[in-house]
Amino acid sequence: MREDRILLAHGSGGRLSHKLIEEEILPLFRNPLLEKMDDAAVFELGGRLAFTTDSYVVTPIFFPGGDIGKLAICGTVNDLAMVGAQPLYLSLSFIIEEGLPMEEFERVLRSSKAAAAEAGVQIVTGDVKVVASGGADKLFVNTAGIGVIPDGVEISGSGARPGDLVLINGTIGDHGIAVLSKREGLDFSIEVESDCAPLNHLVFEMLKASRKVHCLRDPTRGGLATALNEIARRSGVEIRIFEEKIPIREEVLAACEMLGFDPLYVANEGKLVAVVAPEDAELLLEVMRRNPYGREAAIIGEVREGHPGRVVMKTRFGPSRIIEMLWGDLLPRIC
Amino acid sequence: MREDRILLAHGSGGRLSHKLIEEEILPLFRNPLLEKMDDAAVFELGGRLAFTTDSYVVTPIFFPGGDIGKLAICGTVNDLAMVGAQPLYLSLSFIIEEGLPMEEFERVLRSSKAAAAEAGVQIVTGDVKVVASGGADKLFVNTAGIGVIPDGVEISGSGARPGDLVLINGTIGDHGIAVLSKREGLDFSIEVESDCAPLNHLVFEMLKASRKVHCLRDPTRGGLATALNEIARRSGVEIRIFEEKIPIREEVLAACEMLGFDPLYVANEGKLVAVVAPEDAELLLEVMRRNPYGREAAIIGEVREGHPGRVVMKTRFGPSRIIEMLWGDLLPRIC
Numbered sequence: 001m002r003e004d005r006i007l008l009a010h011g012s013g014g015r016l017s018h019k020l021i022e023e024e025i026l027p028l029f030r031n032p033l034l035e036k037m038d039d040a041a042v043f044e045l046g047g048r049l050a051f052t053t054d055s056y057v058v059t060p061i062f063f064p065g066g067d068i069g070k071l072a073i074c075g076t077v078n079d080l081a082m083v084g085a086q087p088l089y090l091s092l093s094f095i096i097e098e099g100l101p102m103e104e105f106e107r108v109l110r111s112s113k114a115a116a117a118e119a120g121v122q123i124v125t126g127d128v129k130v131v132a133s134g135g136a137d138k139l140f141v142n143t144a145g146i147g148v149i150p151d152g153v154e155i156s157g158s159g160a161r162p163g164d165l166v167l168i169n170g171t172i173g174d175h176g177i178a179v180l181s182k183r184e185g186l187d188f189s190i191e192v193e194s195d196c197a198p199l200n201h202l203v204f205e206m207l208k209a210s211r212k213v214h215c216l217r218d219p220t221r222g223g224l225a226t227a228l229n230e231i232a233r234r235s236g237v238e239i240r241i242f243e244e245k246i247p248i249r250e251e252v253l254a255a256c257e258m259l260g261f262d263p264l265y266v267a268n269e270g271k272l273v274a275v276v277a278p279e280d281a282e283l284l285l286e287v288m289r290r291n292p293y294g295r296e297a298a299i300i301g302e303v304r305e306g307h308p309g310r311v312v313m314k315t316r317f318g319p320s321r322i323i324e325m326l327w328g329d330l331l332p333r334i335c
Numbered sequence: 336m337r338e339d340r341i342l343l344a345h346g347s348g349g350r351l352s353h354k355l356i357e358e359e360i361l362p363l364f365r366n367p368l369l370e371k372m373d374d375a376a377v378f379e380l381g382g383r384l385a386f387t388t389d390s391y392v393v394t395p396i397f398f399p400g401g402d403i404g405k406l407a408i409c410g411t412v413n414d415l416a417m418v419g420a421q422p423l424y425l426s427l428s429f430i431i432e433e434g435l436p437m438e439e440f441e442r443v444l445r446s447s448k449a450a451a452a453e454a455g456v457q458i459v460t461g462d463v464k465v466v467a468s469g470g471a472d473k474l475f476v477n478t479a480g481i482g483v484i485p486d487g488v489e490i491s492g493s494g495a496r497p498g499d500l501v502l503i504n505g506t507i508g509d510h511g512i513a514v515l516s517k518r519e520g521l522d523f524s525i526e527v528e529s530d531c532a533p534l535n536h537l538v539f540e541m542l543k544a545s546r547k548v549h550c551l552r553d554p555t556r557g558g559l560a561t562a563l564n565e566i567a568r569r570s571g572v573e574i575r576i577f578e579e580k581i582p583i584r585e586e587v588l589a590a591c592e593m594l595g596f597d598p599l600y601v602a603n604e605g606k607l608v609a610v611v612a613p614e615d616a617e618l619l620l621e622v623m624r625r626n627p628y629g630r631e632a633a634i635i636g637e638v639r640e641g642h643p644g645r646v647v648m649k650t651r652f653g654p655s656r657i658i659e660m661l662w663g664d665l666l667p668r669i670c
Contacts, residue, residue, distance in 0.1 A: 011667070
């Protein structure tokens with residue numbers, strides 16, 4: 001017998017939990033580490049390791065260009081890539097609201113698997129908890145991940161130096177607007193897909209071409225503005241960006257205008273900001289543009305001594321304005 | 336200004352997220368790896384590593400003997416210890432329902448910190464997400480963890496061999512009954528605290544004394560019965576336990592009788608089942624009894640060829656009965 005909805009007993013740790021894991025999860029993610037099914041996965045590994053985690057609560061769980069599973073895999077892969085690590089092993093943990101259609105859970109599993117395969121990472125451990133109807137909203141996902149940092153790679157949010165240039169690998173705001181377009185009560189018609197993607201291969205190519213990448217950050221929650229503020233603060237520098245250089249889709253700009261959002265604060269899930277030595281900026285731009293996730297890469301700004309911790313944008317119409325970190329919450333549950 | 340409740344903006348990734356992290360979380364867990372605040376923590380490590388994760392949805396979040404924070408730290412520490420690893424680095428990720436009193440969140444942080452300190456692990460990375468009121472039930476926690484397995488240690492759920500003896504480090508069912516005693520609508524008066532505890536030091540002492548520990552498992556969800564079934568299945572052996580040897584508090588037995596529960600299926604959070612070579616069983620029992628978390632340790636059974644995958648219990652009154660893995664869900668959201 002096969003249940004067509006998630007039941008409380010799927011999270012009991014007992015028979016139905018084992019059935020779910022053995023029939024739905026293991027066959028998809030099968031690998032020797034996961035199959036041992038011990039309390040922890042065991043593997044040989046050494047060097048400079050990176051370790052990160054994120055929980056995902058995006059609503060709706062399916063959106064144009066992805067779903068919560070793909071998002072959770074890409075998010076953790078990208079966080080590892082942002083310190084220059086090659087992502088290797090991920091955990092995948094679910095908190096499910098009782099009653100979730102099994103078909104929806106399976107779709108999330110399949111897209112998680114596809115994203116993991118694209119990134120070249122293995123799911124080696126995980127967990128399933130189920131809460132009674134009303135105790136959670138459909139599905140929450142947590143991923144944690146481990147990667148290895150190649151020798152000689154030193155990337156940190158504190159690495160930006162005056163004179164460096166600021167690059168981005170493409171258009172901003174796509175994820176936030178794509179998710180928002182499917183929100184209950186907000187349903188609007190727009191041809192924008194989430195940019196949700198694993199960026200580790202792009203980063204790998206960048207680091208192969210140049211070791212003068214000082215700083216990488218993925219502008220997720222809080223958008224480009226917040227990511228740049230974090231870099232400016234942690235590096236003790238001023239960052240100056242040029243509005244006209246920032247790639248953005250017309251549809252996203254139009255949606256932002258309609259909704260009253262500043263696209264600088266809208267979440268991205270397949271973007272990275274790179275702060276690099278000026279002499280390698282053009283080379284890195286070329287490398288980025290050759291990657292499917294970097295075709296619209298651009299140099300959008302520069303690092304100066306200026307006021308440490310400050311981000312300034314030269315607007316399209318001339319004057320500069322200070323770009324603060326996100327206040328309040330623009331778009332709850334965007335990731 | 337200090338908010339007295341968790342707001343949506345605490346999960347925005349923006350200013351209020353930074354404030355929460357910098358003012359509430361960092362000061363408590365402060366360590367050089369966490370303080371870098373990059374997208375991933377970076378550290379040197381090598382050898383045979385263990386990696387695990389669990390999400391925690393226990394309700395209520397505070398219960399006699401612990402809370403969801405202590406539970407989350409101990410759970411992941413214990414999962415690492417169950418493969419013989421020395422736990423080192425943990426992640427700590429929160430999904431919070433908007434409106435949670437800040438004081439409750441701080442209590443959870445403080446007990447997480449105390450548990451991490453006792454276990455000797457560092458929190459090196461984490462995440463905070465907030466969902467609107469009604470989208471989650473107060474607070475969910477995820478931890479993932481990394482540990483190192485000493486040379487020569489080979490522990491797995493598939494390691495039990497005929498002739499081995501089965502040990503447990505104390506009384507069963509305390510966690511499940513303690514949590515249940517505080518459930519809304521079930522509130523009953525009982526003097527039992529959760530056994531929630533980090534068991535890594537106990538395991539370390541056991542492995543120092545003997546390398547003939549073949550198998551370790553913490554009988555959490557699904558209880559002792561389910562843990563033994565997992566070992567019997569994975570090792571292809573029969574396990575025979577003796578009811579009269581299994582340590583259990585009178586109060587827990589009484590509560591189970593009142594509620595119609597079989598204590599063999601009630602969750603534990605500070606217990607381990609060890610399957611060990613018979614020649615070292617008495618030595619290991621002594622070692623366990625010297626540890627604060629093993630004072631009531633006992634030899635409760637033996638491994639036989641018998642019917643592979645079967646667990647049998649010789650009851651107090653003579654006849655044997657087959658002990659199945661948990662069916663259905665006895666106690667949802669017990670961990």
